[in-house]
Amino acid sequence: MDYVLNLFLIVITAIFVNNIVLAQFLGICPFLGVSKKIETASGMGLAVTAVLVVATLVTFIIQKYVLDVFGLGYLQTIVFILVIASLVQMIEIVLKHSMPSLYQALGVFLPLITTNCCILGVAILVIQKDYDLLQALIFSTSTAAGFWLAMVVFAGLREQMSLIETPKAMRGVPLALITAGLLAMAFMGFSGVDMGLRTFLGL
């Protein structure tokens, strides 16, 4: 029972308390780059979700059954980035042939994801936090959900913002960063919720 409650805590923490973009600063490039419209932001969020979950599982298995077994832990960075780069390529090929409509929607974003630091970041975090396979799956899924949530909320704000007259020097990225700062402040309201829940559930 405690194990299930712990999984629930992982979900809440990853989405709200330690939001990957707004609290941990991973994946800022797509967050600022493709958040001008809600549709594209949502598409990017979905593409990241797909890659993040698959990449985390594959790198987890490689770490536990190859690197750890043969004592090659120092190769982690090189191996992980290669695995992620080839996975993105494979997902692109598979999607192109099996789900052309989804490929059309995500197409532009897929190659960009290789250099999205939240994929490599989460892959390394899972190893550092010493999760098991199910926890890794739940953690990566909810982190991706947190990324999607942040993207969509932020894109909604920016859509409204584009209609307003602003000083020339503030246009574009500076204003986007300040908006993100206010959004991060809103998400700070969740800080401590994880500890509270932990006490409430008696873990």
Added chain:
Amino acid sequence: MSKFKIILNGIVKENPTFVLLLGMCPTLGTTSSAINGLAMGLATMFVLMLSNLIISCLKNLIPDMVRIPSYIIIIASLVTMLQMLMQAYLPGIYTTLGLFIPLIVVNCIILGRAEAFAAKNSPLDSLCDGMGIGIGFSLALTLLGAVREILGTGVVFRSEDFGMSGITLQGENYGMLMFVLAPGAFLALGYLIALFNKFVIKK
């Protein structure tokens, strides 16, 4: 172009943080104090100079089709070297910067300079370009870190990892803790870029 001009170009005209807007994740994630920002900047500069030099030397040997994967492997090997060196000689700051050291691999500045500069110029020029961009990045991170540290704690250049007590600029009670936390990073960087646009680029 003279070597000096190449270096200066990286610091002002193509400043990676304020003008090119690249490498936002470490910029926001590691600048909770000036020294942390400086350490992150220097670590990135180490990888950037060496990767520029090596890629420029090998530019005629690497086939065009596989150049991006080759660059990534070179960068990942350099980052692994950096990780080992820091673990051995600077364990304190290595733990503080944590996840962001392996994430130098996916820092778009490094791949961007490899593609935009090192693949077209001589090894010595590429080394200078790496140095210029590296100095520009370090200066920007130190500046952002200093602004956040002063507003957040009232002390600047304090670092427990290096045993530095820092310079006290205002009483402890006047610190706005928010600037050391996540929202402050977005807000401070947003306003710094706006100021840079206004007074240096004169938009």
